[in-house]
Amino acid sequence: MAFHLAHxxxxxxxxxxxxxxxxxxxxxxxxxxxxxxxLGYATIRQNRKNFSQGMIADMQGVAKTIEQxxxxxxxxxxxxxxxxxxxxxxxxFLFDTVTTEYMRxxxxxxxxxxxxxxxxxxxxxxxxxxxRQKSKARFGFSDDIRxxxxxxxxxxxxxxxxxxxxxxxxxxxxxxVLNVFAPSSEFNILRSxxxxxxxxxxxxxxxxxxxxxxxxxxxxxxETICYLDVGYSQTTVMVVRDNIIxxxxxxxxxxxxxxxxxxxxCNYTSLLxxxxxxxxxxxxLEAKNAAVLDDFFEYILDMLWAFLQDENIxxxxxSLFVHGHIFENSTIFKKFGSxxxxxxxxAVKKHRLNMMVSQDFRHSESVxxxxxxxxxxxxxxxxxxxxxxxxxxxxxxx
Amino acid sequence: xxxxxMNNKIHTLNIADNISRTAAIKLIKETLSExxxxxxxxxxxxxxxxxxxxxxxxxxxxPRDRLRLRLPNEKSFHxxxxxxxxxxxxxxxxxxxxxxxxxxxxxxxxxxxEYFFYELRRGAAWLRxxxxxxxxxxxxxxxxxxxxxHTMLIISGLLTSMALLLxxxxxxxSKTIISISPVVTVKPTTVNITYRSENFTGGFLDESxxxxxxxxxxxxxxxxxxxxxxxxxxPESVMNAQGTLTxxxxxxxxxxxxxxxxxxxxxxxxxxxxxxxKIPPTRxxxxxxxxxxxxxxxxxxxxxxxxxxxxxxxxxxxxxxxTIPGLKFNRxxxxxxxxxxxxxxxxxxxxxxxxxxxxxxxxxxxxxxKKHAREEVQKFLDAEKEKTGQDFSMLIADVIKIENVEFxxxxxxxxxxxxxxxxxxxxxTVKAIVFDKKGTINFLTQAFRDNLLKGTNKELSLHPETxxxxxxxxxxxDDTEIxxxxxxxxxTVFDFENPVSEGIRQLKVKIAGDSSEAALKKLEEETQIQDxxxxxxxxxxxxxxxxxxxxxxxxxK
Numbered sequence: 001m002a003f004h005l006a007h008x009x010x011x012x013x014x015x016x017x018x019x020x021x022x023x024x025x026x027x028x029x030x031x032x033x034x035x036x037x038x039l040g041y042a043t044i045r046q047n048r049k050n051f052s053q054g055m056i057a058d059m060q061g062v063a064k065t066i067e068q069x070x071x072x073x074x075x076x077x078x079x080x081x082x083x084x085x086x087x088x089x090x091x092x093f094l095f096d097t098v099t100t101e102y103m104r105x106x107x108x109x110x111x112x113x114x115x116x117x118x119x120x121x122x123x124x125x126x127x128x129x130x131x132r133q134k135s136k137a138r139f140g141f142s143d144d145i146r147x148x149x150x151x152x153x154x155x156x157x158x159x160x161x162x163x164x165x166x167x168x169x170x171x172x173x174x175x176x177v178l179n180v181f182a183p184s185s186e187f188n189i190l191r192s193x194x195x196x197x198x199x200x201x202x203x204x205x206x207x208x209x210x211x212x213x214x215x216x217x218x219x220x221x222x223e224t225i226c227y228l229d230v231g232y233s234q235t236t237v238m239v240v241r242d243n244i245i246x247x248x249x250x251x252x253x254x255x256x257x258x259x260x261x262x263x264x265x266c267n268y269t270s271l272l273x274x275x276x277x278x279x280x281x282x283x284x285l286e287a288k289n290a291a292v293l294d295d296f297f298e299y300i301l302d303m304l305w306a307f308l309q310d311e312n313i314x315x316x317x318x319s320l321f322v323h324g325h326i327f328e329n330s331t332i333f334k335k336f337g338s339x340x341x342x343x344x345x346x347a348v349k350k351h352r353l354n355m356m357v358s359q360d361f362r363h364s365e366s367v368x369x370x371x372x373x374x375x376x377x378x379x380x381x382x383x384x385x386x387x388x389x390x391x392x393x394x395x396x397x398x
Numbered sequence: 399x400x401x402x403x404m405n406n407k408i409h410t411l412n413i414a415d416n417i418s419r420t421a422a423i424k425l426i427k428e429t430l431s432e433x434x435x436x437x438x439x440x441x442x443x444x445x446x447x448x449x450x451x452x453x454x455x456x457x458x459x460x461p462r463d464r465l466r467l468r469l470p471n472e473k474s475f476h477x478x479x480x481x482x483x484x485x486x487x488x489x490x491x492x493x494x495x496x497x498x499x500x501x502x503x504x505x506x507x508x509x510x511x512e513y514f515f516y517e518l519r520r521g522a523a524w525l526r527x528x529x530x531x532x533x534x535x536x537x538x539x540x541x542x543x544x545x546x547x548h549t550m551l552i553i554s555g556l557l558t559s560m561a562l563l564l565x566x567x568x569x570x571x572s573k574t575i576i577s578i579s580p581v582v583t584v585k586p587t588t589v590n591i592t593y594r595s596e597n598f599t600g601g602f603l604d605e606s607x608x609x610x611x612x613x614x615x616x617x618x619x620x621x622x623x624x625x626x627x628x629x630x631x632x633p634e635s636v637m638n639a640q641g642t643l644t645x646x647x648x649x650x651x652x653x654x655x656x657x658x659x660x661x662x663x664x665x666x667x668x669x670x671x672x673x674x675x676k677i678p679p680t681r682x683x684x685x686x687x688x689x690x691x692x693x694x695x696x697x698x699x700x701x702x703x704x705x706x707x708x709x710x711x712x713x714x715x716x717x718x719x720x721t722i723p724g725l726k727f728n729r730x731x732x733x734x735x736x737x738x739x740x741x742x743x744x745x746x747x748x749x750x751x752x753x754x755x756x757x758x759x760x761x762x763x764x765x766x767x768k769k770h771a772r773e774e775v776q777k778f779l780d781a782e783k784e785k786t787g788q789d790f791s792m793l794i795a796d797v798i799k800i801e802n803v804e805f806x807x808x809x810x811x812x813x814x815x816x817x818x819x820x821x822x823x824x825x826x827t828v829k830a831i832v833f834d835k836k837g838t839i840n841f842l843t844q845a846f847r848d849n850l851l852k853g854t855n856k857e858l859s860l861h862p863e864t865x866x867x868x869x870x871x872x873x874x875x876d877d878t879e880i881x882x883x884x885x886x887x888x889x890t891v892f893d894f895e896n897p898v899s900e901g902i903r904q905l906k907v908k909i910a911g912d913s914s915e916a917a918l919k920k921l922e923e924e925t926q927i928q929d930x931x932x933x934x935x936x937x938x939x940x941x942x943x944x945x946x947x948x949x950x951x952x953x954x955k
Contacts, residue, residue, distance in 0.1 A: 053447065091449070137476070137480055138450070138476060138477060138480045139473050139476050139477065140472045140473055140475065140476030235451075249450075251449065251450060251451040251454075252447060252449050252451065253449070253451045257419075257420075260418065261418065261420060264418060295420050296420070298420075299419070299420055299423070299451075299455055302454070302455040302458040302459055303451045303454045303455050303458070305458055306454035306455060306457045306458035306481075307454050309457075309458070310454065310457070310481060
């Protein structure tokens with residue numbers, strides 16, 4: 001379903017939920033005088049049985065964890081906000097970047113959101129067909145896929161690149177939209193979980209799209225950036241240049257592989273012990289652990305470069321932004337940065353994404369912060385159409 | 399762990415199931431460095447997921463043209479191909495080769511014979527594998543439709559309806575009909591009825607308690623005729639035989655017989671003398687004994703000693719011995735012989751009407767009248783029944799009197815007249831007392847039905863043909879009123895068809911739900927039942943219905 005401005009709800013307080021394989025993170029926010037304010041935050045560990053090979057295996061278990069996180073994050077509030085924005089992760093994301101250009105009948109009239117609505121709607125089905133072809137080429141069959149989000153990544157009016165086209169006049173419009181698709185089965189599972197929460201969903205945001213959101217307000221916005229989000233069972237690679245998402249993909253490999261490698265190699269039986277190694281700056285440097293870590297990094301980086309090669313992305317990165325709990329261990333972060341540079345054969349600026357989260361917030365969880373930013377922007381779009389709507393056009397899901 | 403096989407210039411590297419992906423990558427790296435040419439990497443059995451990340455790493459690390467991948471399914475096959483790898487899916491043949499070579503290793507130093515048997519075994523194993531593979535592939539997964547709950551709802555609804563229908567059918571429709579041959583009880587029904595003559599207007603129509611029926615006195619003139627054969631013989635017409643007898647006297651004294659002395663033959667024919675007869679004694683002259691002999695003429699009697707007419711029988715031949723029955727003594731010493739053939743005997747030709755015979759005829763006629771009188775009365779009653787519908791009957795034996803009997807010879811002869819046959823007529827008045835049979839039977843039927851125990855016993859049949867008088871209570875002189883005890887046989891059975899009978903209901907409860915055999919056994923134990931057959935509806939139901947209301951007793955006709 002195409003985006004319509006009318007779909008955006010009116011809210012002031014909202015909840016942000018980041019559903020991960022390892023943890024669920026929930027935060028309550030309010031938007032007051034265009035300012036985002038955090039009201040509460042909580043993180044709850046997922047039960048191991050809730051996920052299997054990176055996919056939801058127990059819907060009720062996941063719903064229960066989310067509810068716990070919601071309740072805990074709103075402890076200080078008199079009531080839990082009704083509006084929720086939720087992250088959506090999948091290692092079967094398929095995206096399609098569609099560029100369309102059209103001539104406006106009246107070049108003197110101002111561009112409106114409704115006009116953009118109509119154009120996005122037109123290209124949706126063509127994008128869907130292309131993604132199905134891509135799926136067939138990749139997997140040998142085209143799964144039942146569903147459009148999760150559409151993002152306007154670039155607009156040019158009469159050759160001039162515009163950040164916010166609303167209010168501009170012009171004849172020739174070139175519109176680039178990034179459509180993200182995921183298997184319907186995964187979407188339906190998440191929808192069932194959301195339905196059980198009894199909240200009004202603002203939107204579902206594919207997690208990879210949240211990553212660049214976090215640095216939008218920083219100086220890095222115009223750099224060529226490689227984002228790497230290493231989660232528990234998934235790793236997302238994204239390339240952004242000039243604030244335009246070039247490509248991204250989520251792979252079903254994560255810290256869990258590292259933990260299994262450590263267990264195999266070092267004969268550890270306790271996962272807690274392994275977690276402790278990963279958290280310890282010294283323990284990870286022990287020879288056998290370090291060797292395993294190197295192998296893991298090698299795997300990840302080989303995967304990353306092969307992906308970039310496959311996508312014909314030949315660019316030199318200015319910055320590397322990493323995200324994931326594993327990188328909170330500065331030793332691991334440093335080691336990875338070095339390994340990246342070694343494989344890239346050039347130096348890059350290495351950053352941890354959670355360091356980009358504003359100091360005003362009590363937590364440093366990047367994804368929840370990014371989701372909150374998205375939700376606040378969306379609200380502002382409704383209230384003030386002149387605000388930048390670039391990047392995220394969100395859908396109302398019924 | 400892993401093993402390599404060589405097939406021409408392709409090295410096969412089989413990655414075992416216990417190897418992690420990073421270890422597998424290392425193995426491949428080692429193999430590639432050790433061997434030139436293409437390496438066929440068999441990852442069919444690996445346990446780590448074969449996603450795009452693994453193939454990307456392979457693509458990054460190793461030259462695609464040196465790697466060939468053997469993959470377990472189509473998805474991984476397409477993933478590998480999309481990244482430029484040469485890949486193959488393990489198929490049926492591959493799967494077989496793998497499993498066979500795991501179990502049967504061909505060594506380099508096999509003899510021809512050994513290799514031949516090796517190939518034979520392989521061929522046989524391949525056939526078995528191919529057949530089992532076909533059957534495995536033939537198994538189709540059940541397809542779960544999106545809106546399956548609709549189908550389930552319909553199916554459950556149908557099943558519920560079927561169950562309800564069967565339930566209703568079982569209780570409402572299921573029926574047991576038991577055909578019973580009951581024990582028949584036959585006993586007489588007895589009533590006292592007063593029969594009054596026609597002047598009395600009572601009878602079975604009267605509503606008073608006394609049972610009064612009609613009685614009629616009939617007078618019916620009757621006449622019978624008969625033709626008789628006259629047997630009385632005119633003595634004048636018979637001719638008696640005559641002849642000469644020689645009488646012998648063996649005694650030494652003279653014998654004297656008086657006239658009409660009888661001389662009888664062995665057949666009983668009697669001859670008589672007419673005069674005195676002197677029979678000289680037996681003398682001995684010169685030592686020669688001379689019997690006393692005399693000859694005499696005799697005449698035969700008309701009838702012999704048994705009363706039969708002699709006639710020509712009297713013409714006895716010469717030499718016939720005769721005895722003298724009148725002699726008290728010496729009958730064997732004095733006897734006679736026919737000297738010559740007797741002649742003159744002739745059968746009588748003329749019958750005459752005698753008084754005695756006439757009396758005899760009258761007696762016969764009288765008997766005939768008596769016999770005829772009962773028939774006449776019955777004929778009269780039958781005609782009356784047909785005409786008026788009234789059914790009267792002679793219930794007792796001595797209700798017929800015959801009066802005013804008169805005899806007449808209607809052929810015109812009188813006593814003494816010659817005649818071989820005469821026709822005679824007897825006229826009389828037959829007086830009979832008849833009783834209202836219909837009324838009698840009605841009284842008996844009423845009495846029987848009044849005494850019948852309704853609900854328990856049931857009338858089976860009445861037997862009017864067994865109507866009889868068991869006792870003559872009273873009879874007045876002129877027979878205008880006769881009181882009698884009459885009886886009639888009636889048959890009853892136990893009323894099995896009475897639906898409200900408590901006894902029947904108890905019986906039904908007793909057999910409800912039992913198997914047919916058990917129920918039959920119980921029924922046969924009942925004294926009122928001779929035999930029974932059970933029929934259950936529907937036919938497949940083997941037991942008597944549990945619903946007592948649906949058990950029905952029917953008496954066999």
